[in-house]
Amino acid sequence: MLKKIERIKEQFWCQECKHYFLTYLRKNMSGSFTVECPSCKHHHFRAIVNGVVTETRVRQDHKDILIGLKATLSTTPILRA
DSSP: OOOOOOEEEEEEEETTTTEEEEEEEETTOOEEEEEEOTTTOOEEEEEEETTEEEEEEOOSOOSOEEEOOGGGOBSSOSSOO
């Protein structure tokens, strides 16, 4: 039987194109990742711990690129804090 991995919605703000977007993270994800804006392809470098984006900004490109969901692009916040 396959084990279901819990996913977490994470909201990002892209200062390059002024859009919010969502991406899904797996709860077991940890490390440094590149999150790509689905609108302008700008790269956001983030540290993720147990599926949660931390305040830590990472200053290098990573081979693991997470692409935001284009259908979620918005000029206003999507998720409430």
